[in-house]
Amino acid sequence: MSKKNHLFSPEDERFRQQVRDWLEASKPRTPRPSDAQGQREYDLGWQRTQYEGGWAGIAWPKEYGGLGLPLIRQLIWYEEYARAEAPHVGASMVGLNHGGPTLIVRASDEQKAFHLPKILKGEVVWSQGFSEPGSGSDLASLRTKGRVEDGHLVVNGQKIWTSYAHISDYQELLVRTDPDSSRHRGLTWIICDMKLPGITIRPIRNMVGDHHFNEVFYDNVRIPLANVVGQIGEGWSVAMSTLGFERGTAHARDQIELSLELEKLIAYAKVHPGPDGVRPAIKDDEFAGRLAMLRAEMSALRSLVYTMVSRIEKTGSPGPEGSIVRLYFAETKQRMTRLAADLLGVAAIERHRVEGLSALDYLNSLRFTISAGTAEIQRNIIGERILGLPRGK
């Protein structure tokens, strides 16, 4: 988090100081509860505090409650947010990081005026209903149906791995509206009110034991056509906007946070014994080499995030290049959490944190090469859409 960076003007640095002071004074000091409703209240409450403090939606349009500032200020906010160890965005993730941004670029004025302020004010939780059993990487094969009837889309089918569905108010839902279509054609992106009759939500526990995602079943769910974002049948292109944000900017804060986590690990390795049980771990050649390599990788990751932000300033969207940052972040995060588990040794199997570190972080990190497109899918995108390599079969 160097202050002397050509990227930042003196005004940017003044902004940074204001952010730093505000976060220090206002960040929550109580731990996030472990139950679903408690987490919802905690995450929305913290978002509300940011809104009331005048800090929500740094780069969102002013007319919908944002600050309308350049993305570089958003980056500064993320850097300071990570530095302050403010709480993870949690249940506000979908709304703030890809649902809201999709609405900004694709929704009607009425849809924006209704939904965007609610997201910024911390009034609602959003979830994402894209993946289905058998349609994850191959999203274009999805089969959940939407039938147009009396000004409504009548939805039948099933989604899976839906994060926060059990505590969400709205969903970015992708359905097949043309039964004769296949693949990318004939899909529609619609805002689904999760309180509508006909929706059943079943929990799935992940390998850490947390209830984070769900199966969602739709049985004749009637959604007003006014909730369609874009046009009926144009859902694929709207979904590509969503995935662009999800792969490109949604984890910018996590990416910045990673380098701070590494510094904690280095501090740990300086004072705790390594494999010989006597010398500090950092004196061990293997650990020292892995830590040094990770520090270099953190610099590369930070440069990639800056490059992505500059690109979005010019083009308005991360584009396929977001996949480079996403993939590099995911794999670096896994290497780092694996190293943390190796350093902690026996303590790693404890469920609690040891000086801010935990083996559960490694298990949790495995999701980053699956969600928002697996590592293989990101490599396909980089190969085909950035490097211009021939398409796979």
Ligand SMILES: Cc1cc2nc3c(=O)[nH]c(=O)nc-3n(C[C@H](O)[C@H](O)[C@H](O)COP(=O)(O)OP(=O)(O)OC[C@H]3O[C@@H](n4cnc5c(N)ncnc54)[C@H](O)[C@@H]3O)c2cc1C
């Ligand atoms: C923590 C987490 C949160 C999630 N949250 C949500 C959510 O909120 N909403 C939602 O809709 N989804 C969510 N998902 C689902 C996620 O989008 C899918 O898991 C992901 O797209 C992969 O799909 P799949 O699980 O069906 O695996 P599959 O697509 O069946 O892939 C299985 C394996 O085959 C490989 N593979 C598949 N196709 C190719 C190919 N063309 N080339 C090379 N390799 C290939 C994959 O890389 C993978 O290793 C979440 C997933 C996780 C882990």
